Amino acid sequence: MFFLYSALTLLSLLQRHSALRQSQLALKCDFETACTDFVIDNNWGSTDGFHPHPLAYDHTYLNATGHYLFYEPTLQPGEFSRITTKSYVESPTDKLMCLSLWYYKVRIAMSVYLVLDRGDQNDIEQQVMVIQNTTRNWTQVTVPLPSERFRIAISLNYTAGPLLLDDLSVDYCLGPLPQPQKTLYQCDFEDANDTYNIQSLPYYPYAWTRIKASDALQKEADAPPVDYTLGTAEGHYYWLDFNDKDGQKQIEGGAGYFRINKTFHFTAENETYCLNFQYFTFRRNTYYSYLNVFALLEDGNELHHLWPPRNNEHGYQ
Numbered sequence: 001m002f003f004l005y006s007a008l009t010l011l012s013l014l015q016r017h018s019a020l021r022q023s024q025l026a027l028k029c030d031f032e033t034a035c036t037d038f039v040i041d042n043n044w045g046s047t048d049g050f051h052p053h054p055l056a057y058d059h060t061y062l063n064a065t066g067h068y069l070f071y072e073p074t075l076q077p078g079e080f081s082r083i084t085t086k087s088y089v090e091s092p093t094d095k096l097m098c099l100s101l102w103y104y105k106v107r108i109a110m111s112v113y114l115v116l117d118r119g120d121q122n123d124i125e126q127q128v129m130v131i132q133n134t135t136r137n138w139t140q141v142t143v144p145l146p147s148e149r150f151r152i153a154i155s156l157n158y159t160a161g162p163l164l165l166d167d168l169s170v171d172y173c174l175g176p177l178p179q180p181q182k183t184l185y186q187c188d189f190e191d192a193n194d195t196y197n198i199q200s201l202p203y204y205p206y207a208w209t210r211i212k213a214s215d216a217l218q219k220e221a222d223a224p225p226v227d228y229t230l231g232t233a234e235g236h237y238y239w240l241d242f243n244d245k246d247g248q249k250q251i252e253g254g255a256g257y258f259r260i261n262k263t264f265h266f267t268a269e270n271e272t273y274c275l276n277f278q279y280f281t282f283r284r285n286t287y288y289s290y291l292n293v294f295a296l297l298e299d300g301n302e303l304h305h306l307w308p309p310r311n312n313e314h315g316y317q
């Protein structure tokens, strides 16, 4: 079971993923203009065919006026160079998206890893392809993407070039639709029955309640004016009211807990499940807020801290 604990914080839990999500915009960098969709570390340079490193033509234009990335590593052994998507990619379920890039690589020993980083700390890493082939000309790699939320990383730790990249993209493509996600539990607080399995725990100063965004705004001017699901004032979220149960304002060290009264069994070896939620803190100038997530083992005797990571504390102020 999961417990969530918070002070002066509100959130919606396990947000629905696909149906209400805005469609993912395509990401593209052809290096003819500033590349804003990918973050490129300082192991890479940009050049054109007039200043070859070593090719005298790029892939976009196939002539000397076009630009491409070249790998000029400053790495020490054991260090990795990474090119990542600037934002998270959220591939839909009803269309296929692909990562595509063009590369030129002459060293057989140089391995380039294409990786999906999941989790808000990018702490779940999945390698989806290794580029090992050498080439005599620009060569394309295309990787179909699952319907999930992740960042994409191009990673390598080779300490010498040359490796060239051009026309990076994350875009819609042809192919079989991605496998739908399995959802074990979801709640967007739009239906009063959504909170059937959620219990705000007694014996603590603050209580969690489901509230319409417009009503919350009447009570607290800094409350989020819209929810995340619908993005409207008519949408609902779960919040921790600043007023305690006796109508008193702010109790130092006061807390409110809620728990999901449902047991989750994780048994499949090859499946990974993520807990997703959206949160929003307000009155940042006045209060510190701490949000923690715990899991309680089924026998009720062991409480595990799930989030945020211990060594990377989120300072919710």
Ligand SMILES: [Ca+2]
Pocket: 030, 031, 032, 058, 059, 060, 061, 066, 067, 068, 166, 167
């Ligand atoms: Ca180009």
Ligand SMILES: [Ca+2]
Pocket: 012, 188, 189, 190, 227, 228, 229, 230, 235, 236, 237
């Ligand atoms: Ca909602």
